[in-house]
Amino acid sequence: MPSDSVLRLVWIYPDLLSTYGDQGNVLVLEQRARRRGIPVETLHVRSADPVPESGDIYLIGGGEDRPQILAAQRLRRDGGLHRAIGRGAAMLAVCAGYQIMGSVFGGEEGQPVEGIGLLDIASGRGTGRAVGELVAETDPALGVPTLTGFENHMGVTRLGPGVRPLSRTVVGTGNGDGTEGCYAGKVIGTYLHGPALARTPGLADLLLTWATGTQLGPIDDVWFERLRQERLAATLPRT
Numbered sequence: 300m301p302s303d304s305v306l307r308l309v310w311i312y313p314d315l316l317s318t319y320g321d322q323g324n325v326l327v328l329e330q331r332a333r334r335r336g337i338p339v340e341t342l343h344v345r346s347a348d349p350v351p352e353s354g355d356i357y358l359i360g361g362g363e364d365r366p367q368i369l370a371a372q373r374l375r376r377d378g379g380l381h382r383a384i385g386r387g388a389a390m391l392a393v394c395a396g397y398q399i400m401g402s403v404f405g406g407e408e409g410q411p412v413e414g415i416g417l418l419d420i421a422s423g424r425g426t427g428r429a430v431g432e433l434v435a436e437t438d439p440a441l442g443v444p445t446l447t448g449f450e451n452h453m454g455v456t457r458l459g460p461g462v463r464p465l466s467r468t469v470v471g472t473g474n475g476d477g478t479e480g481c482y483a484g485k486v487i488g489t490y491l492h493g494p495a496l497a498r499t500p501g502l503a504d505l506l507l508t509w510a511t512g513t514q515l516g517p518i519d520d521v522w523f524e525r526l527r528q529e530r531l532a533a534t535l536p537r538t
């Protein structure tokens with residue numbers, strides 16, 4: 300992104316995948332960019348509309364099984380997100396949105412549904428629903444503190460060699476194999492709602508750094524940090 304230009308955020312399919320408050324991730328990115336003096340423009344793309352290719356950061360959220368299937372079909376047909384990621388845009392995909400990014404995920408009867416193949420992951424149905432608070436230690440290579448959030452999903456996700464786990468679960472289920480989420484290039488997938496970026500603003504700053512190509516200065520995070528510490532204290536087992 301050139302230094303004098305606007306940061307373009309694209310919120311994909313609010314009419315299908317906006318069940319769990321993940322739109323808060325968009326608000327956090329907007330706010331943290333503006334506090335650094337970076338002008339921001341946000342586009343909400345409904346599922347009847349084409350996904351623009353010119354965005355800098357794409358966001359997609361969680362939702363129920365049927366809208367998830369519809370979203371996968373429309374994104375595959377549209378192709379705009381593929382082209383955007385192909386030219387180096389960043390992305391945060393949450394829960395249903397995360398599963399869609401893979402090759403396959405479980406539909407409402409557990410049937411395999413084709414994903415859009417942007418991440419080397421495959422999801423199916425677990426034996427029970429994973430519901431509750433989650434704490435996970437982030438991959439140290441990312442320089443992001445411990446993640447917190449809540450999860451609410453049936454899906455389990457297997458990571459292929461083309462992605463790295465975003466984190467290792469301390470409390471909660473995540474992918475279902477001791478890891479939580481994944482990343483490859485500038486694309487992050489996670490099961491964390493919360494919204495995730497309000498719970499862990501370091502993750503928001505990672506996306507902003509990737510998108511702007513610049514190191515961001517620190518900002519006053521006292522309220523974010525208070526929330527993070529409160530959630531950690533409430534979720535971690537007492538020793």
Ligand code: GLN
Pocket residue numbers: 319360361362363364367393394395396451452453454455
């Ligand atoms: N329908 C998916 C599942 O249950 C995703 C749910 C969600 O987005 N929270 O696994």
